[in-house]
Amino acid sequence: MSSLRADFALIESWIAPGSRVLDLGCGDGTLLSRLKRERGVSGYGVDIADTNVLAALTNGINVIQSDLEAGLNTFTDRSFDTVILSHTLQAMRNTKRIMEEMVRVGLEGVVSFPNFGYVKNRDQVAAGRMPVSEEMPYQWHDTPNVHLCTMADFDRFCSDLGITVIDRRAFTDDREILSGDPNLLGALAVYRFRKR
Amino acid sequence: MSKISPGSVGAVSPQTMHFSEPLEFRSGARLDAYDLVYETYGTLNAAHSNAVLVCHALNAAHHVAGWYADEPDNIGWWDNMIGPGKPLDTNRFFVIGVNNLGGCFGSTGPKSINPKTGQPYGSDFPVVTVEDWVEAQARLADRLGIARFAAVMGGSLGAMQALQWPLSYPERVGHALVIACAPRLSAQNIAFNEVARQAIVTDPDFHGGHYYRHGVVPRRGLRLARMIGHITYLSDDVMAEKFGRELRDGHIKFGYDVDFQIESYLRHQGDKFSDYFDANTYLLITRALDYFDPAADHGDSLAKALARARASFLVVSFTTDWRFSPARSREIVRALLDNRADVSYAEIDAPHGHDEFLLEDARYHALVRAYYERVASSIGAGT
Numbered sequence: 077m078s079s080l081r082a083d084f085a086l087i088e089s090w091i092a093p094g095s096r097v098l099d100l101g102c103g104d105g106t107l108l109s110r111l112k113r114e115r116g117v118s119g120y121g122v123d124i125a126d127t128n129v130l131a132a133l134t135n136g137i138n139v140i141q142s143d144l145e146a147g148l149n150t151f152t153d154r155s156f157d158t159v160i161l162s163h164t165l166q167a168m169r170n171t172k173r174i175m176e177e178m179v180r181v182g183l184e185g186v187v188s189f190p191n192f193g194y195v196k197n198r199d200q201v202a203a204g205r206m207p208v209s210e211e212m213p214y215q216w217h218d219t220p221n222v223h224l225c226t227m228a229d230f231d232r233f234c235s236d237l238g239i240t241v242i243d244r245r246a247f248t249d250d251r252e253i254l255s256g257d258p259n260l261l262g263a264l265a266v267y268r269f270r271k272r
Numbered sequence: 273m274s275k276i277s278p279g280s281v282g283a284v285s286p287q288t289m290h291f292s293e294p295l296e297f298r299s300g301a302r303l304d305a306y307d308l309v310y311e312t313y314g315t316l317n318a319a320h321s322n323a324v325l326v327c328h329a330l331n332a333a334h335h336v337a338g339w340y341a342d343e344p345d346n347i348g349w350w351d352n353m354i355g356p357g358k359p360l361d362t363n364r365f366f367v368i369g370v371n372n373l374g375g376c377f378g379s380t381g382p383k384s385i386n387p388k389t390g391q392p393y394g395s396d397f398p399v400v401t402v403e404d405w406v407e408a409q410a411r412l413a414d415r416l417g418i419a420r421f422a423a424v425m426g427g428s429l430g431a432m433q434a435l436q437w438p439l440s441y442p443e444r445v446g447h448a449l450v451i452a453c454a455p456r457l458s459a460q461n462i463a464f465n466e467v468a469r470q471a472i473v474t475d476p477d478f479h480g481g482h483y484y485r486h487g488v489v490p491r492r493g494l495r496l497a498r499m500i501g502h503i504t505y506l507s508d509d510v511m512a513e514k515f516g517r518e519l520r521d522g523h524i525k526f527g528y529d530v531d532f533q534i535e536s537y538l539r540h541q542g543d544k545f546s547d548y549f550d551a552n553t554y555l556l557i558t559r560a561l562d563y564f565d566p567a568a569d570h571g572d573s574l575a576k577a578l579a580r581a582r583a584s585f586l587v588v589s590f591t592t593d594w595r596f597s598p599a600r601s602r603e604i605v606r607a608l609l610d611n612r613a614d615v616s617y618a619e620i621d622a623p624h625g626h627d628e629f630l631l632e633d634a635r636y637h638a639l640v641r642a643y644y645e646r647v648a649s650s651i652g653a654g655t
């Protein structure tokens with residue numbers, strides 16, 4: 077589980093103390109709790125699952141039960157400093173819409189997703205199989221992931237949407253990829269972006 | 273007594289508080305003196321910080337939890353929510369239920385005697401608003417030594433009071449639990465209320481609201497009012513599931529008496545209700561619903577109206593509630609978000625429609641329980 081959360085420390089470093097954060101797909105509120113504690117942020121988590129809403133509420137998070145696929149129409153333009161979508165983008169159907177909503181509601185967006193371009197995924201495809209990994213632990217027929225992409229794909233996607241990438245990092249086994257091609261070496265991609 | 277579930281507050285007794293300071297209503301009318309009937313459960317702590325006010329909706333009253341020693345079957349209307357170890361835990365909180373002004377269960381209302389005439393007020397009783405109720409509740413709180421409520425909670429019209437509290441008295445409420453609410457009625461909501469009122473006022477036994485002196489009650493009107501109200505409390509799905517097109521006697525009878533079970537059910541509900549509820553109170557409460565509109569004085573901006581609130585909020589809606597749909601609760605949530613208020617919102621996927629707020633749904637109760645943990649820690653009464 078820890079490597080799934082390798083991005084949290086990085087995301088924390090991107091969040092200014094005292095800023096306003098919206099955490100989409102907040103789960104039990106682990107990230108937002110950490111940001112509240114370490115960065116003194118205020119904000120809300122958003123999740124659709126009853127169990128997550130209850131867990132986040134229990135963990136002291138302000139949580140709004142909502143379906144991200146329907147957009148963020150409960151939230152006003154530019155009402156947050158940062159909108160985070162961690163480990164959720166690949167499971168969303170309305171990918172374009174949520175990206176547009178993130179930069180509408182927030183001054184900056186942060187997204188993390190499993191990088192399909194990671195060498196071990198490419199190897200599995202080359203060997204004739206759909207990849208299964210720590211970041212994508214599902215069989216093809218039983219996966220919530222409907223929109224997997226590589227970092228190169230996501231770069232182009234952002235560009236097409238008029239979104240400027242401020243920073244992009246990659247991680248494998250909890251360690252940041254500091255040299256070489258992140259799209260080849262990184263299992264998990266983390267992007268920081270804003271509207272152009 | 274053996275049938276009483278564990279976790280009940282047990283036998284309770286209503287109390288009456290008399291007020292002789294005049295109360296001016298939003299309409300400009302005033303009452304020189306009045307009584308409020310209320311019940312309390314649990315113990316007020318030394319700091320007087322653990323009080324929770326539970327506000328009732330259309331047809332309920334102060335009897336929120338427990339039962340009466342001489343009427344063990346008369347169980348409080350929110351007994352599944354409130355009691356020792358229940359989501360609103362009376363081992364920790366001092367809970368107050370109060371029959372609102374204009375009610376018909378002991379607090380001063382249309383069937384009380386108007387001291388100026390020696391006759392029941394009838395339709396001369398002032399039209400009461402949610403704001404007026406909050407004012408009266410605040411005076412009761414003063415008398416009970418409660419400067420600030422840990423929480424104010426309600427469903428439906430009760431939720432409107434829970435929403436109004438932080439607007440009327442921002443410093444006097446820590447948390448507001450706003451369940452199955454709407455920030456104001458829609459035209460459709462008002463339309464249903466108007467049909468109910470027309471049923472009552474056109475009943476020949478209504479006598480302009482002074483039916484008491486004629487020794488009659490507008491039963492037919494009240495019965496119809498309840499029947500139409502009841503339709504709006506249930507979801508289409510639950511009605512289909514509960515009754516469907518089931519026939520009471522197994523075959524249609526080519527007449528206008530009861531054929532379908534749903535007809536039998538509605539008639540029964542209407543009969544029961546018209547036995548115990550006062551028609552003038554029904555008129556008055558539906559008007560209070562119609563008039564509730566905190567945004568009206570703020571250029572129709574709910575966000576501006578809620579700007580004065582200092583409380584934290586839990587807003588809960590139910591997916592099959594078409595009377596006050598989740599979209600109406602989201603209007604409240606959005607306005608609170610615009611004010612950067614502390615708010616959590618849950619949309620419970622449940623089948624029963626508006627009535628769900630009274631039912632024992634595990635997810636719903638777990639949320640309320642978790643929220644009261646937060647309320648408890650905010651007053652230093654955590655586990």
